[in-house]
Every structure is written in C-alpha cells, then in structure tokens.
Amino acid sequence: MSEQDRTAVGFRAGLEDDAQWLNDLKRRRNPGPRSVHHRAVDPSLGAATVAVHGGTYEDPVTGAVGTPVFQTSTFLLDDLSYSAFERGATRDVPIYTRYGNPSQWSVQEKAAALEGAESALVTSSGMSAIASTIYALTNNGSHIVTAYDVYGGTYNLMREDMPSAGREVTFVDSTDLAAVEAAIRPETQLLFFESLTNPLLKAPQLRAIADIAKRHDALLVVDNTFLSPVNLRPLDLGADVVVHSATKYLNGHSDVTAGVVAGSRKFVDRVWAQALRFGGTTEPLACYLLERGLKTLALRMRAHNDNAERLAAFLDGHEKVLAVHHPSLDHYPHQHLREDVLGGYGGMVAFEVAGGDDAALKFCSALRIPYLATSLGGVESLVSLPFNTSHCSLTTAQRASIGIRPGLVRYSAGVERAEDLVADVARALETI
Structure with a gap:
C-alpha cells in the first residue's frame, strides 16, 4: 500500500507492515475523519470563521458552496474500502452510513474545530x-x-x-x-x-x-x-x-x-x-x-448571551421575584466561571417568582413571546417550570435539596429583540 493510501485510511507515516510485536507498531491516527474534499481550518481562527468554514465539503464535481446531502445508506467498495477493513480503519472511508458518511464528517469536522x-x-x-x-x-x-x-x-x-x-x-x-x-x-x-x-x-x-x-x-x-x-x-x-x-x-x-x-x-x-x-x-x-x-452559532450565541443578561439584570431585585440565578450577576456564587468563559453565559435564566408554583403557572400563561415548551437553545424563546416538566419525578423535598424551590421558572432566551423580551416579562409579572 502506498503512503498516500495509508493516509487515506487514517494513518500517518510509520505503519510497519513487518511489525512482529505491539511495540513495533508506530501508526498514529490522523485527525478527523475527513476526506480531501472536507475543508480543514485552523482552529485558532475566530469561532465565527470556524463555524462558517470548518468541515464544508467542497464538491469537486459541481463546485457547490454548501455541503451536499449524501442521502445514501451504502457506498461502492474498492481497494481503499478493503484496506480499511483489513487495517481497522473503517471510520475513515465511506463504506456504510452507520459507519460514516461525508455529511456526518462535515458536521464532525466543524464541531471538532470549534471545541x-x-x-x-x-x-x-x-x-x-x-x-x-x-x-x-x-x-x-x-x-x-x-x-x-x-x-x-x-x-x-x-x-x-x-x-x-x-x-x-x-x-x-x-x-x-x-x-x-x-x-x-x-x-x-x-x-x-x-x-x-x-x-x-x-x-x-x-x-x-x-x-x-x-x-x-x-x-x-x-x-x-x-x-x-x-x-x-x-x-x-x-x-x-x-x-x-x-x-x-x-x-x-x-x-x-x-x-x-x-x-x-x-x-x-x-x-x-x-x-x-x-x-x-x-x-x-x-x-x-x-x-x-x-454556521451561525457564534452570531446566535452573542444574541442569546446578551438577551439572558438583560433579562437577569431586569429580574434581579424586582419586587415579585425572590431570586435570580445567572452568572452575570454579582451575587452569583461561582465567580470562577468568569475567568473561563470566552464570550458569555448562554441564553438560560432561572428565577423564582413570589407566590410559588401557582404564581409561576400564571406568569407563564401571561407571556406572549416565548413558547411554553421544554428544550432550549433555539432562536425562539422558550419557558418552562421544572416542577411539572424536567424535575416532576422528584418530591418537593428532593427538589428543595438541590435548590429547586416553588415558583422556579426556567427561561431560555432566544434571539429576539432584548427590549421586547424584557417588556413581555415585565407585563407578565404584573399579573401575579
């Protein structure tokens, strides 16, 4: 097998065909997997640049700017495929989509570069x-x-x-x-x-x-x-x-x-x-x-970060809010996080409204912008109550033991205009 073929199945130079013992094996895995058509970027570039360009499949046939959808379950076998089977490198060659697919590799390359x-x-x-x-x-x-x-x-x-x-x-x-x-x-x-x-x-x-x-x-x-x-x-x-x-x-x-x-x-x-x-x-x-x-992760995270901080600042000290949990606040107990973060704290804000869970339910029902739904991280704001969703299987005492008290609201700030989110929360608080 040529050195070029060895590289194609994921190994750097140094694989010894005549190795007799394990300590003779000098093969080293390449980063990836990626094909020669997947764009590898310098991970030291800014997150916005890496997010846009990392892993893009630059199609040699059409010149498509975006990664095509390789909607197939299997691929033609060739000498490279058989070599991959023989050498335990089936992750590095398109053989079967459960093993790997160029569409998967594009995402993986981008995620790896970002992390x-x-x-x-x-x-x-x-x-x-x-x-x-x-x-x-x-x-x-x-x-x-x-x-x-x-x-x-x-x-x-x-x-x-x-x-x-x-x-x-x-x-x-x-x-x-x-x-x-x-x-x-x-x-x-x-x-x-x-x-x-x-x-x-x-x-x-x-x-x-x-x-x-x-x-x-x-x-x-x-x-x-x-x-x-x-x-x-x-x-x-x-x-x-x-x-x-x-x-x-x-x-x-x-x-x-x-x-x-x-x-x-x-x-x-x-x-x-x-x-x-x-x-x-x-x-x-x-x-x-x-x-x-x-591709838009860096742009979206800036909006999530800012919107959550704006909401936390508004809620902190509000007469109908008993506590606010957000890393941007001065009373946040884990200040070491400020030394580690690169851009912000994400879009999540947790806060306790006065009046307990009944008041929290009324508050959520009065909101007009967020969807009342589980999950987080989408462009749209979402709101939910841990007591009847994510932590409903716990008793009241168990929830209290980990700090979840009655009236706790979990708000996932989307990328809407911050002023609109704050005004909506302010109006909803007035109903309780």
Whole structure:
C-alpha cells in the first residue's frame, strides 16, 4: 500500500507492515475523519470563521458552496474500502452510513474545530452521545462520579442502567471539590459533570476537577450543552471528552435531534465503535440541517448571551421575584466561571417568582413571546417550570435539596429583540 493510501485510511507515516510485536507498531491516527474534499481550518481562527468554514465539503464535481446531502445508506467498495477493513480503519472511508458518511464528517469536522478537538462524532441525540461515551470509556467493575443535578436523562442512565451494567455510580455536589475527590475510589474510571447545570446554572470548577481526575488516573467528561464551544471549551480546561445535545444551541433552530462527542481521536474512536453497536447514527439530512445551524452559532450565541443578561439584570431585585440565578450577576456564587468563559453565559435564566408554583403557572400563561415548551437553545424563546416538566419525578423535598424551590421558572432566551423580551416579562409579572 502506498503512503498516500495509508493516509487515506487514517494513518500517518510509520505503519510497519513487518511489525512482529505491539511495540513495533508506530501508526498514529490522523485527525478527523475527513476526506480531501472536507475543508480543514485552523482552529485558532475566530469561532465565527470556524463555524462558517470548518468541515464544508467542497464538491469537486459541481463546485457547490454548501455541503451536499449524501442521502445514501451504502457506498461502492474498492481497494481503499478493503484496506480499511483489513487495517481497522473503517471510520475513515465511506463504506456504510452507520459507519460514516461525508455529511456526518462535515458536521464532525466543524464541531471538532470549534471545541479545539482532534476528532468529533455526531450521534442521533444528546442521550445517544452521553450513553455511548459512558459505556465506551468505562467497563464492568468500574466506578463513576457524577452530580446529583445532572440532566434528567443522564441521571436516569446513571441511576437505573449503570448498576445493571456493572458500573457503580456516586452522586455528589459538583461544586464541592472536597466531595468530588472524596468520592473517588481505586476503581473510578470516569468523572461526568456539566459545564453549567440545569436549571440553577451552577458552574463546577472544571480546571480543578480535571486536576483531580488526572491525579487519580480517571477521565473527565463534560456536558457542554448549556454554554456551547463559543462560550467555553472544556478541553482547554483539562477535560478529556466533551459531549453536547446538539439539539440545543449547536443546531439552534428546534428542528433537529442530534448529539456530539469531541476529544482526542483515541477516545472518540472508542465512542464511535460503541455508537455503532447502539445504532445511534445521525442520518444525512439531519447532518445537513445541523451543519447549516452551526454556521451561525457564534452570531446566535452573542444574541442569546446578551438577551439572558438583560433579562437577569431586569429580574434581579424586582419586587415579585425572590431570586435570580445567572452568572452575570454579582451575587452569583461561582465567580470562577468568569475567568473561563470566552464570550458569555448562554441564553438560560432561572428565577423564582413570589407566590410559588401557582404564581409561576400564571406568569407563564401571561407571556406572549416565548413558547411554553421544554428544550432550549433555539432562536425562539422558550419557558418552562421544572416542577411539572424536567424535575416532576422528584418530591418537593428532593427538589428543595438541590435548590429547586416553588415558583422556579426556567427561561431560555432566544434571539429576539432584548427590549421586547424584557417588556413581555415585565407585563407578565404584573399579573401575579
């Protein structure tokens, strides 16, 4: 096989055909996967530039500026395909869309560049990304440390599925470094935390947690859904792998369900293999929509960041609001986040209205601009109440134990005009 062919199936120079022992093998994975037609950009460029150009498939036949939709389930086999099978590099050659597709590669290349990662993987949902990552990076008999207040789907996976899969899980307060370190055992393989929690926007000290993980030979996985790589890059803070529900900010238009995993090629290849077995493939049209959404990520995040800060500033001190949870406020308890963020804090604002849950329901019903719906990160503002949606399975006492008190509202600020959102919230507050 020529050196050019070796590179095409994902290996750098140094693969020894006559190697007799494992320590003779000198092959190293390339970044990617990507084809020669996928545009690779310098990740040190600005996020707006990377978001537009990273990963674009520059079609050699038509010269199309946008990435085509490779709406196919399978590809013709050739010598390169057979070499990929032989050398364990089937992720690097289009063979079958469950294994990989140029539409997927475009999204992955863009996401990897935005996160400053060597490789990325796109999956069928955020939970597919999370489950594939956790299963791939742990094994039977291992131990995981995570937070009490992770996303509900993650919590259920940790609590219900991990024990039956032979993984023990310890839940801690992610903002208590002593508790995080105290929870680690000799068999701990993985620490899983969120860069900003739902719904109270707590911010773990990721740099310190990464140091703890390294001291104990464990991996740190960070769910960066609430901030996006425009606002925070956990890999730069010491995390090993980053996951996203790409349904949210990365896509940004409430019309795609997808997930993303980013990190070193070594780790992402393992997650890819696990995702293959789970069947968490993202189909090509969804990849097209996700890549299109990613192109405006930096622009959208500026609007989300600004709108949320404007809302938080208005709500803070309002006579009908008991508490506001947002990192831009001076009384926010996790001030270290200001040293880590790149652009802002995302579009989420959590606040407690006077009068409890009944008053919160009345407030939401009086709003005219946001949709009363779950999810977040779309161009349109959304509002929901944790007590009857994301945390409805918890008792009142359990919600209180993690800081969710009656009257808590979760507001996802979209990209509408800030003055309109503030005026709408002010008018709705007057009804309670």
